[in-house]
Amino acid sequence: MAPAITTETAMTGSKPMLTSDELRKVAPALDAYTHNRLLGDVWKRPGLAPRDRSIVTLAALIARNQTIELAYHLNLALDNGVKPREISEIITHLAFYAGWANAMSAVAVAKDVFAARNIGAEELPAVAVTLLPINEAAEAQRATFVEEQFGATFPGVVQYTTDVLFRDLWLRPDLAPRDRSLVTVSALIANGQTAQLTPHLNRAMDNGLTQTEASEAITQLAFYVGWPNVFSAMPVAKDVFARRPH
Amino acid sequence: MAPAITTETAMTGSKPMLTSDELRKVAPALDAYTHNRLLGDVWKRPGLAPRDRSIVTLAALIARNQTIELAYHLNLALDNGVKPREISEIITHLAFYAGWANAMSAVAVAKDVFAARNIGAEELPAVAVTLLPINEAAEAQRATFVEEQFGATFPGVVQYTTDVLFRDLWLRPDLAPRDRSLVTVSALIANGQTAQLTPHLNRAMDNGLTQTEASEAITQLAFYVGWPNVFSAMPVAKDVFARRPH
Amino acid sequence: MAPAITTETAMTGSKPMLTSDELRKVAPALDAYTHNRLLGDVWKRPGLAPRDRSIVTLAALIARNQTIELAYHLNLALDNGVKPREISEIITHLAFYAGWANAMSAVAVAKDVFAARNIGAEELPAVAVTLLPINEAAEAQRATFVEEQFGATFPGVVQYTTDVLFRDLWLRPDLAPRDRSLVTVSALIANGQTAQLTPHLNRAMDNGLTQTEASEAITQLAFYVGWPNVFSAMPVAKDVFARRPH
Numbered sequence: 001m002a003p004a005i006t007t008e009t010a011m012t013g014s015k016p017m018l019t020s021d022e023l024r025k026v027a028p029a030l031d032a033y034t035h036n037r038l039l040g041d042v043w044k045r046p047g048l049a050p051r052d053r054s055i056v057t058l059a060a061l062i063a064r065n066q067t068i069e070l071a072y073h074l075n076l077a078l079d080n081g082v083k084p085r086e087i088s089e090i091i092t093h094l095a096f097y098a099g100w101a102n103a104m105s106a107v108a109v110a111k112d113v114f115a116a117r118n119i120g121a122e123e124l125p126a127v128a129v130t131l132l133p134i135n136e137a138a139e140a141q142r143a144t145f146v147e148e149q150f151g152a153t154f155p156g157v158v159q160y161t162t163d164v165l166f167r168d169l170w171l172r173p174d175l176a177p178r179d180r181s182l183v184t185v186s187a188l189i190a191n192g193q194t195a196q197l198t199p200h201l202n203r204a205m206d207n208g209l210t211q212t213e214a215s216e217a218i219t220q221l222a223f224y225v226g227w228p229n230v231f232s233a234m235p236v237a238k239d240v241f242a243r244r245p246h
Numbered sequence: 247m248a249p250a251i252t253t254e255t256a257m258t259g260s261k262p263m264l265t266s267d268e269l270r271k272v273a274p275a276l277d278a279y280t281h282n283r284l285l286g287d288v289w290k291r292p293g294l295a296p297r298d299r300s301i302v303t304l305a306a307l308i309a310r311n312q313t314i315e316l317a318y319h320l321n322l323a324l325d326n327g328v329k330p331r332e333i334s335e336i337i338t339h340l341a342f343y344a345g346w347a348n349a350m351s352a353v354a355v356a357k358d359v360f361a362a363r364n365i366g367a368e369e370l371p372a373v374a375v376t377l378l379p380i381n382e383a384a385e386a387q388r389a390t391f392v393e394e395q396f397g398a399t400f401p402g403v404v405q406y407t408t409d410v411l412f413r414d415l416w417l418r419p420d421l422a423p424r425d426r427s428l429v430t431v432s433a434l435i436a437n438g439q440t441a442q443l444t445p446h447l448n449r450a451m452d453n454g455l456t457q458t459e460a461s462e463a464i465t466q467l468a469f470y471v472g473w474p475n476v477f478s479a480m481p482v483a484k485d486v487f488a489r490r491p492h
Numbered sequence: 493m494a495p496a497i498t499t500e501t502a503m504t505g506s507k508p509m510l511t512s513d514e515l516r517k518v519a520p521a522l523d524a525y526t527h528n529r530l531l532g533d534v535w536k537r538p539g540l541a542p543r544d545r546s547i548v549t550l551a552a553l554i555a556r557n558q559t560i561e562l563a564y565h566l567n568l569a570l571d572n573g574v575k576p577r578e579i580s581e582i583i584t585h586l587a588f589y590a591g592w593a594n595a596m597s598a599v600a601v602a603k604d605v606f607a608a609r610n611i612g613a614e615e616l617p618a619v620a621v622t623l624l625p626i627n628e629a630a631e632a633q634r635a636t637f638v639e640e641q642f643g644a645t646f647p648g649v650v651q652y653t654t655d656v657l658f659r660d661l662w663l664r665p666d667l668a669p670r671d672r673s674l675v676t677v678s679a680l681i682a683n684g685q686t687a688q689l690t691p692h693l694n695r696a697m698d699n700g701l702t703q704t705e706a707s708e709a710i711t712q713l714a715f716y717v718g719w720p721n722v723f724s725a726m727p728v729a730k731d732v733f734a735r736r737p738h
Contacts, residue, residue: 018350018357025367026353026360029418030338032373037410038346045402065558066311066347068354092522099718100530101558103522104510108560110518111510121517127524153703153730156537156711157722164529165719172521192438192684193720211399219402226345227411228439230403238399264596264603271613272602275664276584276595278619283656284592291648312557312593314600438685457645465648472591473657474685476649484645 016072048216051081056217059186060224062106063098074113084123089175131171178207189233190225201240262318294462297327302463305432306470308352309344320359330369335421377417424454435479436471447486508564540708543573548709551678552716554598555590566605576615581667623663670699681725682717693732
């Protein structure tokens, strides 16, 4: 169980880039909302563990290439029980789901956080790993569908989607498939890519994410990516929930 | 009435981050477009006051997390008559409508601009304020609609939307509802969130934004967020205009 | 013919901002994907020249305001045969298609790259140039269509679209129309603006971009802007391909 969040200094070994004092010199109300609503309320809601809220928040910040609070949230994630090897895989996963430069910007911040906490190579995933077993039937169905749609017109994308994403990246063992899905869904909502949300939210729930957790992840995202993206995502997610067997 | 814009140095107490000389060392044509078309033409168009063009531009930059010209545009906004307390509320508002980290990045720049101009706490909004009166009938209609759509599936988002956004943030008195709407509409277009544009543009016009002002705000945004976002927004805005009573 | 890509140091006069050693201290798998898949495979694919892959990559980074690897990719582009005057025009073009601040952020990086390579004013486009000839029939058709849709409601946008974009920017001679289209299409996909993709991909192909090149540009973009944006773009592009005369 991750420690309860009480104060900023208890939450993390790192300070936010802006102190409350600096924040109040521009936006006293924003400082109050941060403490009373976001840190003091949203992060403490039941239904999604602090560890998972950290994964959602990291995915949102990295997917949107926002580094100002990334050191703080990397430290908070580690304090909340996200493992260094999981953070390493989250960043690698987002290279593919948000773009290479997003991952590079995250590494530039994470390397200093890891160094300050003496996180060494033995706590990171190896390059060559024993992949998780694949569900060959489900993967064959996915690959056939994509091949039929795009094989003739986009052979490069189709090949890398199979070889690199679904037969390699998604099977790397140091981030559980459920967490990988949580990262992917968060990144899609963070970037307004609701067109891709249906298959990935279904995959997330197949991988063990509950409806309550998905709902709370979206509540967390309202604050970190803004209300409009969440209001565009909610009808899609609601439809996914409704169509799944109960 | 805000002062007429004549030259860069008359426009603002702050220099742009890039001088014309630096700009010409890479893109002489861009320097010419900046002076002849953007500063020398767009900003001087009738139909939207320089103060409002500054609000639109600040909202666009903050919503897209672009800090390179933010100090310059914060100074220009203050020169154009936007009050420090309004800037403070614009940033706070965008925490909710564009994401927390966007607001934090803006505060990091604004605190130096405010310090350089000796803007102190007495020019900023208090945390505890007397809220503007609420239109209970309209808010009940909005809340019922959202509750029916999402109350069962996304109770967290629905609760915060009512308690924090519509019964608190939108009623804070140091930014007029019409200006708050202008910020919201600009942020939606800046981030390509046209799916949320219809209700917010209607709210903006209910709050007093004229069709001409909306049209000119979108013209301003073409330059600051790019033509594609504006071409996606125009059919939606045109439809809003057409359906409103004349 | 651009030189074959073999190693990082052979690729470019500039180092990436993160060394492989730094990258491995956070994400060893990402370092391996970068070398084995991206630099060692995607960039070497047939169907799109390294010069064009550089144009696509620069457009993606600038359109998304990502500067962390921009110096590296500007140097790589120059090594791959993109001319300084073309880079100057790419940045200027993206001011209009991705937003003014994106272009300014790119200039801030490019000025140092140009200075380090002693690229002077004589290698840059003039402000006043002899414009390329315009296809008056096609431009009249475009202008009439846009005027009918938006002339009454958005006169400012309509005027600048004609005067500044299609009768000026697109006709500047230092970036070929086909390359200008490649930049535009890449920026649209980079920012998830698939609603504007159909006319611009048709224009690109009218300007000489082949279907194979378009397909490979989208493969390149999968890595630089992320899989979700590419999966949203592919159905649109496939439809464009299918509707064109063969």
